[in-house]
Amino acid sequence: MSAPFYSLLPWLDMAGLSVFAASGALAGARKRLDFVGACFFALITATGGGTLRDVLIGAPIFWMHEPAPVLLCVAVGVAAWLVPLRWWPERGLEWLDAVGLAAYAVYGAGKALAYGINPAPAVAAGVITGCVGGIIRDITAGVPSVLMRHELYVTAALSGAGLFVALSVLGMPAPWPAALATTLGFALRGAAIRWTISLPPHRGS
Numbered sequence: 001m002s003a004p005f006y007s008l009l010p011w012l013d014m015a016g017l018s019v020f021a022a023s024g025a026l027a028g029a030r031k032r033l034d035f036v037g038a039c040f041f042a043l044i045t046a047t048g049g050g051t052l053r054d055v056l057i058g059a060p061i062f063w064m065h066e067p068a069p070v071l072l073c074v075a076v077g078v079a080a081w082l083v084p085l086r087w088w089p090e091r092g093l094e095w096l097d098a099v100g101l102a103a104y105a106v107y108g109a110g111k112a113l114a115y116g117i118n119p120a121p122a123v124a125a126g127v128i129t130g131c132v133g134g135i136i137r138d139i140t141a142g143v144p145s146v147l148m149r150h151e152l153y154v155t156a157a158l159s160g161a162g163l164f165v166a167l168s169v170l171g172m173p174a175p176w177p178a179a180l181a182t183t184l185g186f187a188l189r190g191a192a193i194r195w196t197i198s199l200p201p202h203r204g205s
Contacts, residue, residue, distance in 0.1 A: 008175035009110045012182060014072070016104035020046040020133050021073040023096040025080035026088060027141045035081045041137060042077030043070065046100075049132035053108050053125050057115045094193050097134050097146065098156075102185030105130030105157035106164045106178050119165045126161025127154060130185075150201060152192035160185025 024045030028038035047063050054061045063069040089095070108129025112122035131147075131154055138145045146153050164181035191197050 008178040009107050012103040012107040012110075012178060016050075016100045016107055016130075017046045017069055017072055018076050019096045020100035020104065020137075021076040022080040023093050023100060023134070024137050025077040026093050026096065027137050027143075028077075029081050029085060030093075031141060035078055038081040039074050039077035041140065042080070043073045044140060045133045045137040046073045046076075047133070048136040049104060049108065049129040052132050053111065053129045056128070057112050057117050057125055059111065059115055091193060094146075095190075098186055098189040098193060101130045101134065101153070101157055101189055102160050102182045103130075104133070105161040105185050106181045109161040109164050109181075110168070110178065113165065113168060119169055123158065123161045123165050126164070127157045130157035130161070150198045152188050152197055152199065155199060156185050156189035156192065159188055 021042035024041035024043070025038040027045070028041035031037075033041070047069065051061055051063070053059075105126040107126075109122050109126030111129075112125035113119070117125060134146050160181045162181075163184050164177045167177035167180065
């Protein structure tokens with residue numbers, strides 16, 4: 001990666017992996033799965049968006065070329081599975097997902113830019129990175145997708161990724177683009193969780 005992306009993005013990658021893995025393991029625990037099943041949920045949730053991103057931008061699929069992401073997902077998955085469900089906040093999965101969404105949307109956009117992707121597709125790559133893992137988790141768990149809850153979700157990822165790309169293209173020095181964009185994405189998603197904020201739906205016929 002080029003110099004502007006060094007300082008904060010690797011930490012966002014680890015944060016996104018960790019919290020998405022925890023949210024996947026929590027989803028598995030709520031389905032009363034054993035720890036192997038919970039680790040599977042952790043892995044597909046944490047790597048789903050990044051895998052699709054890497055395929056689209058022509059990068060090596062990140063978890064196929066080094067063991068650290070898989071080991072991190074398994075470790076976090078086991079740790080999250082071991083925590084009794086009664087210790088988790090009622091909306092704990094959604095808050096974990098909010099952190100992962102914000103971190104991974106910005107990281108995905110940054111990685112796309114580093115691979116020479118133009119700004120608009122780089123924003124789309126960030127949205128895919130942030131959103132797809134949670135969608136895969138919900139579909140696999142057989143629960144309504146987060147996209148169907150009519151709260152700000154894709155919009156939060158789009159705002160974070162878009163702000164990061166815009167500030168980076170304008171030349172703002174690192175780590176400010178990543179820090180401000182991640183804060184914006186998390187704030188929007190957190191507000192949506194707290195107050196059920198959504199964009200106006202289609203009015204129908």
